[in-house]
Amino acid sequence: MSALAVLAPRLGSGPRLDIDLGAVAANTRLLAGRATGELMAVVKADGFGHGALGVARTALAHGATRLGVTSLDEAWALRDAGLAVPLLSWLNPVDADWATAAARDVEVAVPSLEHLAAVAAAPGRHRVHLHVDAGMARDGADPACWAQLCRAARRAEQRGEVEVVGVMGHLGCADDPSDECNALGRTRFAWALETARATGLRPVDRHLASTAATLTDPRAHHTMSRVGAGLVGIDPSGTVALRAGLTLTAPLVSVRRVRAGTAVGYGHAHRTAHPTYLGLIPLGYADGLPRPASDRAEVLVRGARRPLVGRISMDQCVVDVGPGGAEPGETVTILGPGDDGEPTAADWAGWSDTIEHEVVTGLGARVRSRT
Template identity: 75%
Template sequence: MSATCASVPLAGVSSGPLLQVDLAAVGANTRLLADRAAGDLMAVVKADGFGHGAVDVARTALAHGATWLGVTSLAEALALRAAGLRAPVLSWLNPVDADWSAAVSSGVDVAVPGLEHLAAVVAAPGRARVHLHVDAGMARDGAAPATWAALCAAARRSERQGRVEVVGVMGHLGCADDPGDACNERGRTRFAWALETARAAGLRPRHRHLAATAATLTDPRSHHTMSRVGAGLVGIDPSGTTALRGALTLTAPAVSVRRVPAGTPVGYGHDHRTDRPTHLALVPVGYADGLPRAASGRAEVLVAGRRRPLVGRVSMDQVVVDLGERPVDLGATVTLLGPGDAGEPTAADWADWSGTIPHEVVTGLGAATRLQRRTTGAAHLRSLA
């Protein structure tokens, strides 16, 4: 049997892959998280707002209950300032030779994880607003317990000299996605010790923040005066306890549809062979656009209201969908990812199929340069700062 191709295009469909960002979902998620937080809510918009657009996500979050913004790098913080955002901004992951003077002149708070960073910040012109960062049990960023008392003492001396203002103490929990894990109690205990040590050194930080999204939703004991949420803004709950709304939808047209016989090999390596006569649709999205290649052989998409499997490997630019006995016209919309309202796969589904986390899925899609982007719900945010 020879392969045949559908030839009639479907009117009124997108001409290419489209990544849509729903800011209404970001707003709803922010309201829920602000209601759960015991104190202020910091909207973390690092990595371009988890791929959703840092400025738009920041404005949306500020309009729906957030009072602070957080990023990792100073470059991200300065980009928010350049966009006109004037809310308090904290940057907490920078090399020791970062442009601290730019942080001071732009009114950006910075995290200080050690004596070397403190010395560099103190040497910059002006008076920096700093959040001392303690390692609460991850052996990652933040001052080790053995150096914490010395850091607090040095920060207090610099504060008395008018070189810095210690406005915060911060830490991170390592296991908050599993609320029952004993490491959370250890992290809370270490943070409480860090606060007491800072107080004994004469510091009076008014902002104290330990909880991220998962702990904000599940662990009131970790809230203190502020919670930092990033993934939750865009619909990801690492704890799996709360229904948040995904804010990304990825669609693409079927660029070819063909009928093939049983035994037809599909894609590189012929990892898949059809087990019956079927229809195959080609969709122009691949791992260069953020689709995880590790999901090959497991992922599904939504076509004409039904889940259909991807077959063969996820290639750089394309994937193949097995339509079975229900072909579609050329140009028919294929939904690869969305909030799940119509049965389409979610970021969590793609994470399960590829052995990763939803955070990686959405940031990968958001970083893709070939996808058309469309943002909805942004009109009322244009002047918000």
């Protein structure tokens, strides 16, 4: 028969996400030192899961000169917080609130003729960055339409409807500096700039590089680099040791002694090989622990890595704490910088067949956060 110990609830005893803004500061300084032009701090997806406002303020204090986000909703939150620096939003539907963007001095990306027409028709004078597809077949104008977009933007500029302040693109393979895709992307971006200038446009801001290219390819820097993942310690190129910016911990809700052969979790996907103790962690895939990491991931218990066993459930997972056991209420470390042997976001990405970006941005709202 198994023995079960349950922790009595107490205030502040739940999972917590601790953000290290000192790491963000150090990473920003390093990236600003690598960039040959300005540094835009990209704080989309709530600052890659690290808190957009904290990351933004820290980055601006340590070398970044402006901010970038995807949606206008993300831009409003930064303006509401009093951040008055240059701010670019680059992923919006055609019917977005362009008038408010102009009124709140938010620069916007224009990836199509339809977007340009909608922006130009909205009240206000709009500062825009024409966005070219540099080889990803994703966001950005198709090169076949680029010259037409530039001519239309120049006419809108002459009418006083827009001011084309930038041209932007994105490299699809910058995480592998040797990939020939990067040379093709740089060439297409150079062509896009020449085409824009030939129509009479004079974009002051020209930006192609994100974190990986900022670290590995000065040819892609132009007047500005956009960095987001690097701010929080993720280097997609794997060439620089950046500092991780978060630590996720949780208490053991309960600990039980079990026999060899005990089935664990949904589908009985795991059976214990020996008598051991199992600890229950109140985190699951609704909190951002990837389900594909089931029976592969580890957490830190009493200074040692111990395996998660069975399937990760929506709200909980189980750790085999070993024959020495553990006490209910003890804190286990789910992920962190790795300084004390705890799993890192890179470890979780490997166990889940994904990337660190997905791990850190997937951490759920139920996890309490503090800096």
